[in-house]
Amino acid sequence: MSAVPNRNRPATRTDQLRMPATPRLHIVEGGAQPRRSVLPLTLVVLFALVAAIVTPMLLNTRMAQTSFAIREQQILLNELNSQAAQMQVQIHERSSAISLEKAAKAQDMVPSGRPGIIRLADGTVDAGVAAQ
DSSP states (O other): OOSSOOTTSOOOHHHHHHSOOOOOOOOOOGGGSOOOOSHHHHHHHHHHHHHHHHHHHHHHHHHHHHHHHHHHHHHHHHHHHHHHHHHHHHHHHHTSHHHHHHHHHHTTOOOOOOOOEEETTTTEEEOOOOOO
């Protein structure tokens, strides 16, 4: 015979006593597992739904407020542009030659005469005409 034990042969009574005892099997009930709560998932979904509804409403409200403020500022800007245009017309009218002459006569001013000229080449002075 060979020195290698034959593993195909049935175990003897002493071999069976040396083997560790296998635990006995028993039935486990399937309903003993605790159920998971659906409350956290429900709260997350509810929060997401509320956020999805409230966020656009807040953005829309803020956009409407901004639009109203822009409209008011645009009206004010148009009024100021109109006033600036009116003032520009007044400045143009008051700076005309006829307006200046009328304003000067109202203050008892007289037109100036011909101004005097100094000639630097020969050092002579050409006297002007006095105001009348």
